[in-house]
Amino acid sequence: MKIRIENSKKKTSLLCGFVLENSTKVLGLGKIDAKTASIIDQSIKDMEGKLGKLNIIPLSEKNSIQRILLAGLGKKEDLTRDTIRAVSGKIAQKARELKLKEFSIIAPPSFVTDTISSVSQIVEGSKMALYKFDNFKSEKSEESPDLTIIVSKSNKIVKAIKNAEIIANSAIFTKGLANLPPNECTPNTLANFAKIISKNNKLKCKVISEPELKKRGFGGISAVGQGSKNRPKLIVLEYNNGPRNEKPIVLVGKAVTFDTGGISLKPGDKMDEMKFDKCGGCTVIGIMKAVSELKLPTNVIGIVPSVENMPGGESYRPGDIIKLYSGKTAEILNTDAEGRLILADALSYGEKFYSPKAIIDFATLTGACIVALGTNVAGMVSNNEKLTKKIYDASSRTTEEVWELPLNQDYIDMIKSEVADMKNVGIGRSAGTITAAAFLRNSIENTPWVHLDIAGVAWTQTSTKEKSYNPKGATGFGVRLILDYLQNL
Template sequence: MKFSMVSGDVLKLECGALVVGIPAGGLTPTAEALDKASEGAVSRWIEAGDIHPCVGKVAVFRDFPGCKAERVVFVGLGKCKARDFQRVLKLGIDIGKEVVLTTLEWLPDEVPEWIAEQSGFIACTALDRPKNYKTFDINWKKPKHINLYVPDENKDIEKAYAEGVSVGMGVQMAKQYGDMPANLCTPKFMAEECMKLAGSLGLDVTVFDEKAMEKLGMGCLLGVAKGSHQKPRMVVIEYHGGKKEDAPVALVGKGLTFDSGGISLKPAKGMDEMKYDMCGAAAMIAAIATAAAMKLPVNIVAAVGFTENMPGSSATKPGDILKSYAGKTVEVLNTDAEGRLVLCDVLAYTIDKFKPKCVVDAATLTGACVVALGNDIAGLFSNDEELAMSLMMAGDTAMDPVWRMPLDISFTKALKSNFADLANISDSRGAGACTAAAFLEEFVGDTPWAHLDIAGVANKSGKEKGSTGRPVPLLINFLKDQAE
């Protein structure tokens, strides 16, 4: 698909579909123009109920009087708020050769640049569907061109729309990796994909294999990988967009390409969705790739650890003790609490090697976070107030929300072990997301750090099963703020 701007007389635009909003209690400028051109047809059809202002109602008219568009798509806005915008716009993007969006008129209380950016993002992702491997599938048609209408040319609006499209493409990348089956999306495959990014975007990529990680002393990550014949990889991607002397922003991702739980085996039901346990890493790769494509003036390093967690004969067992990159020892009480073992080594290495100004990690870390926050809001833990506020604001702007969760010494005390510096789980069932975050905090020192537990938001189940690409929108907004 192509994305661009159009301006001029909206009634004279020749396109496959003109998407027009109908708010409660009035008409947008485009709806007024159509009403006048059709001698009051819009008003009459609203009164008759053929066009309805209720949120989510859609009416399609071919050969609308006074308009050169093949079809006019009326979308009910109600008293449309920002939180409704994505839903109503997705309903309004019709399948045609060329679509024109009039969304800048839909939210009069919002900043036009924000509306343009969200329009570009939604236009890029609204008709997205997971790749499938069926031998025969119905041809899925998409518009060839999605345009944003502005009465007059505006460079700021054009830039915002383009940035929204870029974020949408980043989300598509993360979703593509998340949805791949684990027999194809292996640690080796993901390392190769990262290497391809180096050529296409001018990024510096370093891949660490099992022997290299052994030399570094990454005993926790390697302990997770021991039960699988798929060899682990750690990938470090560097983007140099800022000044040479500026410390980078570090992004760290959990990349469990499949998580069976290891010896502490998960239940069979729903285990297929454990291919999504690498969505944190996928989001970090997509975020740095998108930042590079947008040429953001900030230095970024993304470090991701890829492995499987399998119950092989050589797998780590409950009660085993592993030594981390940071030198701390960890007693493994549950092999299904493996994500924190991968992250602790990658976090410690990244901070030690790159001395970042701040570090943000993302991981499908705990089912406890899903219990606490559900499937719409991610959990945020941080040791730094300014960083936490920046991420919350970025999430709100991107419609990719997070909720601040507590960190307290009591959660760290719950990880006490008689045999090692730390246990990888608490001896209590309570506050599982908080104790997991407290475990990670032990490996970041004084560096400003934030942990995003995306277990509830990284993918959907049931009929809508698939990756969401979150939290890529949040991360890009955060990186844009860091560049200012």
């Protein structure tokens, strides 16, 4: 999709304008001939500006504008920072359905929502809604139509569109990685993707393989990965564009390229979805790609521990005691609680090696998070109120929703072991999301830290809220959220 800017549209296959509920006008449409205006008036009465409702008005063949599409935004007081993004996605999908080569969207005037935000949402929604994972289909999706945004051109608008394109493309890249099947995406494959984007985007990339992982004491990553012929990797991406002595932000993402549960084997039902257990790591790689392309004036480190959790003769077992990178020991009670083991190693490494000013981790960590919060809100656990507030602020701007869960000494006590420093599961099924986070908390010394459990939001599930820009499969959750956080530091 190519994106252009024009002050007005004189010729297009499809001119799209937004309509508020209980309004009689198309936002920003401007002057139009009396006959067309009469047709539009009747169409507006029919659709009533209801949220997400689309109404197409065909015009005469002699008209330079072949069709007008009216898109309902709902009530003005109910507008969110996601409304235009979601409705723009529906418009883009309709344009492709009509097999158009191009279409135009009129940016709503600033009295509806600020123009920069509107334009960004139009770009993000349109691009992400046209993404389809068809890598393995003989018949590919139709080509995406080009988009013209009707808005007064300025340097700020041009920059906003460029930034929104980078962010949308990085979210799409993340979805594409996460959607890959396990036979096509092993830890080594993921490492190769990281190497490719590092060459194209001036990132530094290093990959620590199994012999060195064992030698350097990454006991969690080594233990979880030892049951698979696809050996574990620790992927590190470095971006340094801030002041030389400025401490970096460290991002850590769980990437279990397939999770059988290991010896503690999962039920067969929906096990195919465990290809999405790498979503946290894919999110980090996608963010690092965007950070470099946006040329943010900061220092960011991405760390991705990647394993395949398989049962086998060399697999780690319930009852094992392993030594983590931090030097602490962990009693294994369930090999399906593997994500916290590899994350613990990566978190300790990130803090020790980079002395960051903040650490944020992403993980499809617990089914308990889905029980607690459903499939539209990520769980958040933190040791720092200021960092938590910044993530909340970013969440409100991007509408990638998060909700903080508590973490006090009582939860930390729930993972104490009688034979090791801690155990890798809590007491029964109680507070599963928080006890998993408590395990991770033991890997952090004093650094401000936020843990995001994205088990419910990383891919579309039965109860996932339908959004045009999140087609079935991986959602890329966290990419827009953290890029907003980084841009507003």
